[in-house]
Amino acid sequence: MKKILFYVVLLLLTISCADTQSVHLSFDSTSLQQQYATKKLSESLLKNGYSIAENNAAVTVEFRLDTTLGKEAYTINNQGKNIVLTGGNETGLIYGANSIVEDLKNGIKLNTVENRSESPQLLFRAIKFDLPWDSYRHSYALSQHDEMCRDLEYWEAFLDMMSYNRFNVLTVWNLHPYTFMIKPKNFPEASEWTDEEMKEWKHLFSSIFKMAKERGIDTYVMPFNIFVPPSFAEKHGVALNNLEHHHYVDADTSQIIKTYTRESVTQLLNEYPDLSGMGLTLGEGMGGMTPFEREQWMQETIIAGMQQANRTSKLIHRIPFSGNTESLGATSMEMEQITRDGIEKEAAMEKIEKPVWASMKFNWSHPHSTTKLIKVHGGKLYGKYFDPIPQDFKIVWTVRNEDFFCLRWGVEEFARAHIKANTPDYVGGYFIGSETYIPAKDYFTNPDYKISAKYAFERQWLFYKLWGRLLYNSDTPNTVFINEFKQRYGETHAEKLFKASNLAGKTPLRLVSFFDSTWDFTMYAEGFTYRNPETENVEFIDINRFINQPPLDTTFVSIANYVKNTSQQPWPKEFTTPIMLANDLERDSKEALRLVENITEDNTDLMYEVADIKTWAYMGLYMAEKIKGGLALETYRQNSDSKNKQLAMTHLENALGHWDKIIEITRPIYNDMPLVHYSENNGKTWQENDSLRFHWALLRSDVLKDIDIAKQ
Incomplete structure (x- = not known):
C-alpha cells in the first residue's frame, strides 16, 4: 500500500x-x-x-x-x-x-x-540606412554590400535587432530609388529592368516593408534631389550634365522631370501599402536654385505626389543646408523661415500625417563628439525652427556616424547625456546611421578568426543597444547593458567590459571635439585621419595640423591658442585645456587597459571585444602623448628653448610606441579595409578611388614623420 x-x-x-x-x-x-x-x-x-x-x-x-x-x-x-x-x-x-x-x-x-x-521618451527613433544601389557616394566600400542587401535573411536579422532595441523607424536612402521599386507607368524608359528583374526588386522591398510593419517599425524611402535615370535623361534631353549622378551640379527643373518625379512618388505609395512614408532632401543636384525655389520644387513633385496617392502617408523633411544658390552654401535666417513655412504648409495637408519630422544634422557629420550643439549642416542655427514652438512638426536630430566603422564602440555616458541635453518639447527624436558605411557585409574581420557575428551590425551590438534603448527611455538602467555582456561572455567579466568600453570609447569623442570638422571625410576619428583642404586628400593628422586646427567644441582650447595665451592662465573653469585633455585621455585609457588586462579566455568574440577596447585605449594614450608633444613643440617654436624640442621628440616617440601597440593588436585580426574616398575638383567633378585601403599599420610611416617634423 x-x-x-x-x-x-x-x-x-x-x-x-x-x-x-x-x-x-x-x-x-x-x-x-x-x-x-x-x-x-x-x-x-x-x-x-x-x-x-x-x-x-x-x-x-x-x-x-x-x-x-x-x-x-x-x-x-x-x-x-x-x-x-x-x-x-x-x-x-x-x-x-x-x-x-x-x-x-x-x-x-x-x-x-x-x-x-x-513609455517612450521620444516617438521617432530611426536608423539611417544607405542602400548600395545608386548610393550617395560611388565606391566599392558601398557596392560590396549589394548581394547581402538583396538577402531577406539579412533584413530579417536587422529588423529583429531594431525591434529588440526599440528602434521604430527604418529609412532607406539612395540617390534615385524609384527605378528599383517601380516601373513608371508613363515613363517606362526610366527602368532598365526586365519584368522578371522588376518582380525580384518588388519582392525584396515589399518583404522588407512588411517585416518592418510586423515589428512595429515605420519605413520611409529617402530620395535625394534632383536626379533622374540616365536612360530617361538621354531620351528627353534633360539633366545631361549629371548622367553619372554626382552631387553638386546645377539643377534641371524641366517640366518633364517634375511630372516624372511626382508620378513616381504617387505610384510608389500606391504599390507599396506597407511603406509608411516619404522623405525629401534639399541640396544635392539643386545648384543654382534659391531656398524658395528648392522648397517650391518639392511642393510640386514629392508633396504633390503624396497628395495624389490613394492613401495618407508620413513625411520626413530634411532641413536644407544652403541658404543661397550654391550647392555648398551656408545656413541663413531667411532659409530657416522659408523652410519652416514650407513644413507647416505640408503638415496642414490632408494626406500627410502629423507630425512632420524635420531632420537636421547635429554637429554636421560628426555628432559623436560633444553633447553641445555647435552647428548643423551648413553652419549655425538662427532659431526660426523653434521660436515659436512648432505645433505640427517636430525636430529630429541626425546623429551621424562617420568616425568608427571597424572598432566596436559603446559609451553609455555619452549617449545618455546627449539625449538628456537635447530633447526639449520641440524635439521628437533621433536618426543614427552613416552615409559612408553600410552595416551589412563584415569586411573587417580576418577570415582566419571565426566570430559568431554573421553581419556587420552584429559586431556593433552595443552601439545599437545603447542608442535604441536610451532613446526609448533615457533612464534605462546600466544593468540592461551589463546583462547583455553577461549573456555573451559570462558574469565574471561583464561589468569590467562595460566600464572599459565606456572609458576607452571616449577617445574618438574627445578627438572629434578637439579637431573641428564638417562633412564626412573632413574627419575619420578611428583612423586619426582628415581631409586636407589643401591637397583635397584624406591624410593622417600630422603634428602641425594637430597643433593648429581649431576645436569643434568651442570650450576646448587648441594647442596653438593655449601656447599663445599662456599669460591668461589659469583658463576659466568651463574650458578644457590641452593639458587637461591629455590627462583625461591618459587616466581613462590606463584604467580601461587595467580592467581588461586579465581577460584572456579562449573565446574569439570576447577576444575581439577586448582587442577593440585596447585599441581605443592605446589610441587615447597616443593622442595624450601627441598633445604633450605638440605643446612642447609649439613652445619651442615660440621661445627656441632646445629643452622643449627634445621634450617634443620624447613625447612623439612615446606616441609612436602606443601606435605600435595598436598595430600589434589589430594587424592579425583585421583586414586592410576599403574606404569611401574621392578627390574633388572645384566642387564639380568627383573621382572615386576604390583602391584605397585603411589599416593602422599602413599609417605607421606617417606617425614616424611627426618625430622628423620635431627634429627639423
Whole structure:
C-alpha cells in the first residue's frame, strides 16, 4: 500500500512539475504585430525549458490593448498564474513581450517576472540606412554590400535587432530609388529592368516593408534631389550634365522631370501599402536654385505626389543646408523661415500625417563628439525652427556616424547625456546611421578568426543597444547593458567590459571635439585621419595640423591658442585645456587597459571585444602623448628653448610606441579595409578611388614623420 501511495505521490509531483512549465499565450491572432510578439516570446520560452499549451497551462500570458497608455507604452502585471501584458498600441505589446524575453535571458523565471511599465521618451527613433544601389557616394566600400542587401535573411536579422532595441523607424536612402521599386507607368524608359528583374526588386522591398510593419517599425524611402535615370535623361534631353549622378551640379527643373518625379512618388505609395512614408532632401543636384525655389520644387513633385496617392502617408523633411544658390552654401535666417513655412504648409495637408519630422544634422557629420550643439549642416542655427514652438512638426536630430566603422564602440555616458541635453518639447527624436558605411557585409574581420557575428551590425551590438534603448527611455538602467555582456561572455567579466568600453570609447569623442570638422571625410576619428583642404586628400593628422586646427567644441582650447595665451592662465573653469585633455585621455585609457588586462579566455568574440577596447585605449594614450608633444613643440617654436624640442621628440616617440601597440593588436585580426574616398575638383567633378585601403599599420610611416617634423 505504501509503495502504491509513493508512486501516486510521485506521479502527482511529476504532473505538477510538468504543469508549471506550460504556458498559454492569449493574443489576437489577426494582428501581425501580436503574431510577431508571441513568436519571439514563444521562442524564448521554449529555449528556456517551457512548453506552449493551448489550454490548461500553469501560466497564461494575456495580451491586451489600452490606448490610454499612449503609443508604444506597455505595462506588465504579474498576477501569479496570469501575466497581463498591456500595450498602448501593438508596438507597445512587442516591447512588453521583448521585456519578458530579456528577463528569461537573464535567468528570471516566468512566474517571478516583476511588475513594470515603460513609455517612450521620444516617438521617432530611426536608423539611417544607405542602400548600395545608386548610393550617395560611388565606391566599392558601398557596392560590396549589394548581394547581402538583396538577402531577406539579412533584413530579417536587422529588423529583429531594431525591434529588440526599440528602434521604430527604418529609412532607406539612395540617390534615385524609384527605378528599383517601380516601373513608371508613363515613363517606362526610366527602368532598365526586365519584368522578371522588376518582380525580384518588388519582392525584396515589399518583404522588407512588411517585416518592418510586423515589428512595429515605420519605413520611409529617402530620395535625394534632383536626379533622374540616365536612360530617361538621354531620351528627353534633360539633366545631361549629371548622367553619372554626382552631387553638386546645377539643377534641371524641366517640366518633364517634375511630372516624372511626382508620378513616381504617387505610384510608389500606391504599390507599396506597407511603406509608411516619404522623405525629401534639399541640396544635392539643386545648384543654382534659391531656398524658395528648392522648397517650391518639392511642393510640386514629392508633396504633390503624396497628395495624389490613394492613401495618407508620413513625411520626413530634411532641413536644407544652403541658404543661397550654391550647392555648398551656408545656413541663413531667411532659409530657416522659408523652410519652416514650407513644413507647416505640408503638415496642414490632408494626406500627410502629423507630425512632420524635420531632420537636421547635429554637429554636421560628426555628432559623436560633444553633447553641445555647435552647428548643423551648413553652419549655425538662427532659431526660426523653434521660436515659436512648432505645433505640427517636430525636430529630429541626425546623429551621424562617420568616425568608427571597424572598432566596436559603446559609451553609455555619452549617449545618455546627449539625449538628456537635447530633447526639449520641440524635439521628437533621433536618426543614427552613416552615409559612408553600410552595416551589412563584415569586411573587417580576418577570415582566419571565426566570430559568431554573421553581419556587420552584429559586431556593433552595443552601439545599437545603447542608442535604441536610451532613446526609448533615457533612464534605462546600466544593468540592461551589463546583462547583455553577461549573456555573451559570462558574469565574471561583464561589468569590467562595460566600464572599459565606456572609458576607452571616449577617445574618438574627445578627438572629434578637439579637431573641428564638417562633412564626412573632413574627419575619420578611428583612423586619426582628415581631409586636407589643401591637397583635397584624406591624410593622417600630422603634428602641425594637430597643433593648429581649431576645436569643434568651442570650450576646448587648441594647442596653438593655449601656447599663445599662456599669460591668461589659469583658463576659466568651463574650458578644457590641452593639458587637461591629455590627462583625461591618459587616466581613462590606463584604467580601461587595467580592467581588461586579465581577460584572456579562449573565446574569439570576447577576444575581439577586448582587442577593440585596447585599441581605443592605446589610441587615447597616443593622442595624450601627441598633445604633450605638440605643446612642447609649439613652445619651442615660440621661445627656441632646445629643452622643449627634445621634450617634443620624447613625447612623439612615446606616441609612436602606443601606435605600435595598436598595430600589434589589430594587424592579425583585421583586414586592410576599403574606404569611401574621392578627390574633388572645384566642387564639380568627383573621382572615386576604390583602391584605397585603411589599416593602422599602413599609417605607421606617417606617425614616424611627426618625430622628423620635431627634429627639423
